[in-house]
Amino acid sequence: MDQKTPQKIDIDWTACQGHGLCAELLPDHITLDEWGYPLVDGAPIPPRTAKRARRAASDCPVLALKLTVT
Secondary structure (H helix, E strand, O other): OOOOOOEEEEEOOOOOOOOOHHHHHOOOOEEEOOOOOEEEOOOOEOHHHHHHHHHHHHHOOOOOEEEEEO
16 A cells, blocks of 8 residues: 555454554554543544554554555
8 A cells, every 4th residue: 555545544343352552552543432442533644654553553452453545
């Protein structure tokens, strides 16, 4: 995927277990609700943040985070 192609974060809610690592790795776009589950702002990921977003997706313990083309 080209870094200049607009991307957004999607969460597989059936896989997410609320570990919260995504919010630690990408705090500009993900916060946690009161139970520790991610809340995504829905904004496109800017190119300068794409590398951290890919890391957050790949480091998710249950691989519930995905980057998709907008």
